[in-house]
Amino acid sequence: SQQGEEDPQALSIQEGENATMNCSYKTSINNLQWYRQNSGRGLVHLILIRSNEREKHSGRLRVTLDTSKKSSSLLITASRAADTASYFCATEDDKIIFGKGTRLHILP
């Protein structure tokens, strides 16, 4: 079963704009992670936020977590062409479960 669900499924923005992706999940979690996947490749870990944290930053990435709403968001600021990829949230439910992802396309 899918634990996390990303929204939107696809997103196209102009280079330089900010991109926001959301993730909703169903059960309580210990942590939530975001991963990036370039076309046809393996996933790369971006950031992990623990259930007792509300916000975390890493470079141009900002992740928020609202455990009361069972949701998280990933913000990529000042987007670049290299940010074109699929982004997945992952939650731990005795195993790591991924959502179906958001396909982000950065337009030149």
Next chain:
Amino acid sequence: KAGVTQTPRYLIKTRGQQVTLSCSPISGHRSVSWYQQTPGQGLQFLFEYFSETQRNKGNFPGRFSGRQFSNSRSEMNVSTLELGDSALYLCASSLVPATEIYTFGSGTRLTVV
């Protein structure tokens, strides 16, 4: 240090055949998880091994099996292949299960014809 290595990178098989995929984790990582990725279903959890024991199994038929060796390398096997088994199979390793960051291999692209 070397990353997670999956072999082969690409594979074409015929319906009814069986296939074995291999995953070598990062040195020192004892947990290996397998996922099937298809356009329609996203990443589906197959199974997870830790210290040679299957710790978790996803909702896949018994045709999908796996094992882990004493050096933490893992294999997954799919018997009696079906067209719907065509997918990207990804493995990920971590120091310990579930609570740690996963490092993924590049995957094995299986095409069943």
